[in-house]
Amino acid sequence: MTSVIDLRSDTLTRPTPAMRRAMAEAEVGDDVYGEDPTVRALEERLAALFGKEAALFTPTGSMANVLAVRTLVGPGQEVLCEARAHIARAELGAHAAYTGLTMRTWRDPRGGVDLPVVREMFAPDMGPFFVPTTAISVENTHNFAGGAVTPLAHLQALKEYAGSVGAGVHLDGARIWNAHVATGVPLADWGACADVLAVCLSKGLGAPVGSAVVGTADAVAESRIWRKRMGGGMRQVGILAAAGLHALEHHVDRLADDHAHARLLAEAAGGDPDTVDTNIVVVEREDAAAYVAAAREQGVLIAPVGPTTVRLVTHLDVDRAGAERAAAVLARL
Numbered sequence: 298m299t300s301v302i303d304l305r306s307d308t309l310t311r312p313t314p315a316m317r318r319a320m321a322e323a324e325v326g327d328d329v330y331g332e333d334p335t336v337r338a339l340e341e342r343l344a345a346l347f348g349k350e351a352a353l354f355t356p357t358g359s360m361a362n363v364l365a366v367r368t369l370v371g372p373g374q375e376v377l378c379e380a381r382a383h384i385a386r387a388e389l390g391a392h393a394a395y396t397g398l399t400m401r402t403w404r405d406p407r408g409g410v411d412l413p414v415v416r417e418m419f420a421p422d423m424g425p426f427f428v429p430t431t432a433i434s435v436e437n438t439h440n441f442a443g444g445a446v447t448p449l450a451h452l453q454a455l456k457e458y459a460g461s462v463g464a465g466v467h468l469d470g471a472r473i474w475n476a477h478v479a480t481g482v483p484l485a486d487w488g489a490c491a492d493v494l495a496v497c498l499s500k501g502l503g504a505p506v507g508s509a510v511v512g513t514a515d516a517v518a519e520s521r522i523w524r525k526r527m528g529g530g531m532r533q534v535g536i537l538a539a540a541g542l543h544a545l546e547h548h549v550d551r552l553a554d555d556h557a558h559a560r561l562l563a564e565a566a567g568g569d570p571d572t573v574d575t576n577i578v579v580v581e582r583e584d585a586a587a588y589v590a591a592a593r594e595q596g597v598l599i600a601p602v603g604p605t606t607v608r609l610v611t612h613l614d615v616d617r618a619g620a621e622r623a624a625a626v627l628a629r630l
């Protein structure tokens with residue numbers, strides 16, 4: 298029997314044998330006391346990679362986003378973001394529920410920054426009725442915009458504008474590694490476009506768990522307190538941080554393979570490979586539900602993400618042969 302090829306998400310990967318060994322051998326301590334050497338090593342590594350002062354390991358990307366955004370936006374204040382941003386659409390309203398902030402959104406076909414619109418929307422002090430804007434959030438790559446990369450120059454222009462008006466910039470970099478590999482732009486250059494980032498080790502990088510807030514020492518110290526308050530202070534969690542360190546060492550450059558596989562699949566599924574920047578393919582199909590069901594029958598799992606939209610995501614557990622087999626199935630359908 299041939300195995301199922303699961304293209305529903307890049308969060309579905311299982312730790313490799315080498316990653317499991319690194320986890321088993323990790324030195325650990327109580328991280329709530331700041332005494333887990335492997336967590337500390339991971340946090341230092343992440344801070345250095347993004348050119349920031351500090352980082353904080355978190356269980357999930359959603360928690361990292363909530364902690365990161367709240368360093369810039371308080372209760373009764375607002376953050377501006379793109380309409381399909383993960384923070385706006387897919388975190389169950391966590392930012393409103395925990396922080397008490399509101400969001401206003403702009404719409405960009407590729408999930409990017411529409412700077413003239415952002416300028417128009419930005420309202421830090423409009424008198425006694427209006428919610429003050431204190432920050433702007435961007436997502437790179439953009440999940441629901443099909444893994445699109447927002448070019449560095451756009452984020453640099455946004456950061457410059459934000460700096461000139463005293464706004465903070467948050468970058469949801471759950472898949473910033475994919476943007477880095479797709480463009481060759483160093484992680485530190487992406488880091489310089491934001492005051493605070495949330496990055497994930499558990500998406501394309503293939504760790505089973507783990508994300509981080511990356512930013513100033515003050516933002517990270519504040520996030521450490523809020524992480525504990527939210528119940529996210531973990532103990533001998535070096536076993537998970539070890540997976541993250543292993544992923545940073547071994548699973549970044551290989552993302553180029555995922556990107557190539559995604560283009561192959563886009564073509565097979567009737568999409569345009571030239572619109573595929575990274576590892577996510579979004580294809581419009583009138584027959585989305587039937588297509589997903591027919592693919593499943595043939596051992597290829599893909600996700601419906603709208604009545605006429607399907608999504609395919611490549612990752613560590615789909616090698617070239619798997620991608621070719623899935624492409625053959627999708628092309629036949």
Ligand SMILES: Cc1ncc(COP(=O)(O)O)c(C=O)c1O
Nearest residue numbers: 357358359360383436440469471
């Ligand atoms: C862009 C983006 N940000 C944040 C998250 C949240 O990560 P988690 O599922 O670890 O909470 C995701 C999850 O897929 C995501 O795609």
